Amino acid sequence: xxxxxxxxxxxxxxxxxxxxxxxxxxxxxxxxxxxxxxxxxxxxxxxxxxxxxxxxxxxxxxxxxxxxxxxxxxxxxxxxxxxxxxxxxxxxxxxxxxxxxxxxxxxxxxxxxxxxx
Amino acid sequence: xxxxxxxxxxxxxxxxxxxxxxxxxxxxxxxxxxxxxxxxxxxxxxxxxxxxxxxxxxxxxxxxxxxxxxxxxxxxxxxxxxxxxxxxxxxxxxxxxxxxxxxxxxxxxxxxx
Numbered sequence: 456x457x458x459x460x461x462x463x464x465x466x467x468x469x470x471x472x473x474x475x476x477x478x479x480x481x482x483x484x485x486x487x488x489x490x491x492x493x494x495x496x497x498x499x500x501x502x503x504x505x506x507x508x509x510x511x512x513x514x515x516x517x518x519x520x521x522x523x524x525x526x527x528x529x530x531x532x533x534x535x536x537x538x539x540x541x542x543x544x545x546x547x548x549x550x551x552x553x554x555x556x557x558x559x560x561x562x563x564x565x566x567x568x569x570x571x572x
Numbered sequence: 573x574x575x576x577x578x579x580x581x582x583x584x585x586x587x588x589x590x591x592x593x594x595x596x597x598x599x600x601x602x603x604x605x606x607x608x609x610x611x612x613x614x615x616x617x618x619x620x621x622x623x624x625x626x627x628x629x630x631x632x633x634x635x636x637x638x639x640x641x642x643x644x645x646x647x648x649x650x651x652x653x654x655x656x657x658x659x660x661x662x663x664x665x666x667x668x669x670x671x672x673x674x675x676x677x678x679x680x681x682x683x684x685x
Contacts, residue, residue: 461614489672498660498677499615548614550673561605561662561673566614 461564478549485551578676594661
């Protein structure tokens, strides 16, 4: 079954509003989660690294005031797209490291489709 | 920074084997992954390999790693129509103290009868 869950799967919002996407690790604690964005027919681009209890680390070119990331607990990270515009419409996907005895494996959430109208 | 490259498209006949190739630049990558993405869906972890391994087999999937050439491949035996999807190669890259994943552009696998 899924080890990382995202919600909502689909969201439509009006321009200028904010929308929040949740990423949860199921049955394990994830001190670090990652947020990616995928444009149609393109690969995933890392947006930011979400760290529990501290500020997120953003990749170059990603506006931290626009894409607010909060990792308030060991099982939940949220991405808030503020003042959304149509160009923010995209597929957003999170991932978390699943600790194993011989290292860690990264699992992804189901992704969230955002459409800004 | 790390660069990961894949061929963009592969077409195979049902029942044949598929081989998807990936090259990367960061020789310090510890983990290398293959993910599958079906239309409109998230990423499904197919398999992964540690950098100290040359090969890993998991049912119909075989991963080969050539560290010298920085080449990773995924072989799907007896390819089925349900295998049609985009396959992403991803390698771990240590940056700022975190192990991030860098993705290739994805290879679109089309399986025809």
